[in-house]
Amino acid sequence: MERFITTYGEWLRALNYEEKNALVGVQKIRVFLHWLRTNKIDSIQHITNQDIQRFFGQLSGKMNIHTSTALSINSLKTYSRELRRFSRYLLESGQGHFEVSIQLKSPPILKTAEEIFTSEEIKKLYQSCKDDPLGMRDRAMLSVYYGCGLRRTEGVNLELKDVQFSRGILHVRKGKNYKERYVPMTARVAADLMEYKLLSRPALVMNKPCNSFFVNYRGQSLGVQSMSNRFQGLKAEAGIEKQGSLHSLRHSIATHLLEKGMSLEQIARFLGHSSLESTQIYTHIINNV
Numbered sequence: 001m002e003r004f005i006t007t008y009g010e011w012l013r014a015l016n017y018e019e020k021n022a023l024v025g026v027q028k029i030r031v032f033l034h035w036l037r038t039n040k041i042d043s044i045q046h047i048t049n050q051d052i053q054r055f056f057g058q059l060s061g062k063m064n065i066h067t068s069t070a071l072s073i074n075s076l077k078t079y080s081r082e083l084r085r086f087s088r089y090l091l092e093s094g095q096g097h098f099e100v101s102i103q104l105k106s107p108p109i110l111k112t113a114e115e116i117f118t119s120e121e122i123k124k125l126y127q128s129c130k131d132d133p134l135g136m137r138d139r140a141m142l143s144v145y146y147g148c149g150l151r152r153t154e155g156v157n158l159e160l161k162d163v164q165f166s167r168g169i170l171h172v173r174k175g176k177n178y179k180e181r182y183v184p185m186t187a188r189v190a191a192d193l194m195e196y197k198l199l200s201r202p203a204l205v206m207n208k209p210c211n212s213f214f215v216n217y218r219g220q221s222l223g224v225q226s227m228s229n230r231f232q233g234l235k236a237e238a239g240i241e242k243q244g245s246l247h248s249l250r251h252s253i254a255t256h257l258l259e260k261g262m263s264l265e266q267i268a269r270f271l272g273h274s275s276l277e278s279t280q281i282y283t284h285i286i287n288n289v
Contacts, residue, residue: 005029008029012026029086031079044096052098052101087099115248121240125146129234133203136192137201137214138230140192140200145231145250148170150170150183153224154174157173165190168184170183228245231245231249251282254271
């Protein structure tokens with residue numbers, strides 16, 4: 001199989017791949033061919049999808065020589081792309097063909113207790129909100145991100161029509177991957193949002209046309225960065241020093257609901273997760289606190 005190394009590199013260059021990319025491609029295929037020899041697979045025609053699965057299984061446990069850590073998901077995807085390209089080369093050159101059918105998913109990022117606010121810290125955050133128009137807006141912000149578990153952009157994109165008090169829900173129209181969902185409001189959340197809508201927001205908008213639910217002191221739509229900055233201000237006023245962003249409120253409510261006995265399936269629906277794998281990170285947090 002050594003002859004494949006030279007001819008594959010020449011094929012890549014003939015297709016005008018940059019020299020650096022061609023060298024990377026050849027190196028990946030060299031690793032694959034070495035694995036074939038090690039496993040006594042001496043013919044391209046004998047490669048099965050099960051072999052491909054085994055190859056990637058071993059790659060997943062391989063260490064990066066530069067970082068001494070496991071290969072990243074991006075490195076594995078690079079191997080996957082290169083094997084597909086190599087298979088195309090074999091097919092076009094009449095030397096054989098094999099299928100590369102492998103699903104590579106990015107592992108969920110494990111959150112730590114340092115990014116999760118305790119129930120007592122959540123209480124302090126609410127207590128740090130003043131009773132003026134901006135303070136009422138801050139309380140509504142906490143209720144949207146903690147009480148309803150919205151993502152940062154989901155809360156920013158809320159419009160007046162999306163807060164449906166008669167039905168007790170928030171309509172998230174622009175969720176992750178453009179998915180929409182309905183999120184229930186507790187009585188406390190509804191009260192906080194109603195107070196903001198009736199008493200605070202009119203004072204900020206001053207009859208200016210604006211459909212956004214959250215507005216700044218000029219009556220304009222409140223952006224992600226401005227809202228994140230305001231949250232950091234609330235943290236400081238509450239005397240909370242731990243690392244944790246506005247998005248941590250979403251992780252906090254999920255963790256607290258799990259601690260109270262809510263099922264992963266219910267939490268996944270509440271958060272708008274498309275897979276339980278994303279929700280299972282919260283079991284890790286609880287088990288390591």
